[in-house]
Amino acid sequence: MLYCFNVSRSIVFYNSLMSAIEDIVFLLGGCDLEMSEIRQMLKNYRQSDNPEYHIGYLDKDLQWGARLSSYRELIPGIKAKKIIGVEITEDIPLPPNYSGIDHHGDKSALSSSIEQVANLLHLTLTRYQTLIAINDRAYIPGMVAYGATADEISNIRKADRREQGVTVTDEQLAEQSIHHHSYIKSGVTVVNSLTEKFSAVTDLLFPYSSLLVYNDNALVYYGLNAGKLTNLFTGLTSECLAYSGGGMNGFMGITAQGLLSYPDKEPLITMIINAVHHE
DSSP states (O other): OEEEEEETTEEEEEEOOSSOSEEEEEEEOSOSHHHHHHHHHHHHGGGOSOOOEEEEEEOOOOOTTOBGGGGTTTGGGOOOSEEEEESOBOOSOOOTTEEEEOOBGGGTTSOOHHHHHHHHTTOOOOHHHHHHHHHHHHHHHHHHHHTOOHHHHHHHHHHHHHHTTOOHHHHHHHHHHHHHSEEEETTEEEEEOSSSOHHHHHHHHOSOSEEEEEOSSOEEEEETTGGGHHHHTHHHHHTTSEEEESSTTSEEEEOTTGGGGOSSHHHHHHHHHHHHOOO
């Protein structure tokens, strides 16, 4: 049986199964294509041929950087043997039955979140779901290496931007940012983004080797030697004000609160470029 109700303007679902062996409730994190597909996977699990678990999920339609505190008021009412947060920053004391699924930061070596959920529930990913996993873990180069067609890659990227909330206006602002608010320094393309949706910028500029996109609310470096930045910003990472993923050549970002220490962005940008500089 599927239950649905509103919580703070966000949709929350409970998904119930008969003949439960184990009870799990998933707390879903920031919305992108991977999280959307995980939600659909959990929603459809009651129709699975292998209903091993009695599962449910809560979804507050959060954005990137989702925090466990967003579910604070719901956690005491969760009746389950296990609570699993999917790509959620653990910023409050954890329930004793809580564990997390993620593949960012210190978990970058793990498989994607959708693969971890599928493995837990003994589900086999479709080709489309596999491409979603690769896209989230290794972006376009990963899909190319897997053998995805140009149409498949285009469709995955369009769907991902859509799930992230990228609008036509965001796409237009991304073009303006690239044409009028960008420069290249030591091989790094730097873009002062007019849109909060950086994926609109990155997709337009691909292929790139080193890209830094920023505005007043975020800064993200993508590409070669991104892994070197984790040591540079250890303090911010420990305070959940910086994040990373994709391995050595993936990405590293700083949140709006993390940027408060850098009112002048140019010295910060120069420091990052010097740290990742390559001949």
